[in-house]
Amino acid sequence: MKFSIDHKSSVPLHIQAENLLRELIKDPEYQAGKLLPNEVDLAKKLAISRTTLRQAINKLVYEELLIRKKKLGTKVAQPKMSSKAMNWLSFTQEMQARGIIIKNYELHVSWVYPDDYIANFFDIKTEKKILKLERLRGNADEAFVYFVSYFHPRIGLTGDEDFKKPLYEMLENEHSVVADLSKEEISAKAADKFIAGKLEIDIGSPVLFRKRFVFDQGDRPMEYNLGYYKAESFEYTVESRRTS
Incomplete structure (x- = not known):
């Protein structure tokens, strides 16, 4: 040019x-x-x-x-990915609905002892190990979100499941557990050294931080999820309708 x-x-x-x-x-x-x-x-x-x-x-x-x-x-600047809270799907399904093919940059499964906060949410003892799923995800060009999920032992996960599949679809098909309700807390925070390394951003860069509390059809807690989104690549849209 x-x-x-x-x-x-x-x-x-x-x-x-x-x-x-x-x-x-x-x-x-x-x-x-x-x-x-x-x-x-x-x-x-x-x-x-x-x-x-x-x-x-x-x-x-x-x-x-x-x-x-x-x-x-x-x-x-790369086009921002968008997430609508009203249209609650697994992350993979949500992005596919927007024509975005999701790539897993990292996927780790481990068994950990829950801290007091997570144990209280699941109403279990801290001596009971639970499955922890960590995923660094994005599009073909970059990773833009780091997820950490903890699951209630009631689900019966073994750790051998294919976590590359849409999560809630897999849980329903393989473990007969239906995710029915999501409660979320969204805030902004500065990236610490660990998150900055995962998302390849500077320490202190803005990150959209989301806690998601997922319940089954019996209103029983099934997943505690943390999401760290690269602010320059992602926006979170909340859509609501006023009822009379």
Whole structure:
């Protein structure tokens, strides 16, 4: 692509620079994560000031089309994944409904002793081991969510199940356990060293943190789930209808 603007045009330089950037970010290379040209070099090529160029970049950052990171540079923002609380499905089913193919970057199964909080939720003793499922998931380009699930021993999980399948579909088909109700708590938090490492973000970066308490058809607790979502790649939409 040719990096040039018309200095004789009546269109302001920052608008021309903005339009050039809009075309630039359509390039498959930049869509794939390549950093945009350095601000100093690009400003020289366009024969404009860095202030003028930065005005154009700031506009696209504001529109969430670009992401600027200190000491790294500027790159194209990936489209945000969306989750609707009203349409409660397993994560895999939810993303498939939006045409997004989910990739498991990591999947770990272990048996652990629950802490007091989880034991109280399940109404079990802390001496009783429960199954812990950890999954790092995302699309073909990046991992954007880290899940940790704990399951009530009543379900009868062995750890040999295929957890790559849609979770609630698997539980229903193989263990006759139907997930019926989800209660959620959503908050924002800063990524600690562990979560930052999983999501490949800076320590202290914003993370959408969601606790999900899942109950079966008898209102019995069956799963305690924690989700850590990369803020720049995910948004959580709550849709509700007013009843009279």
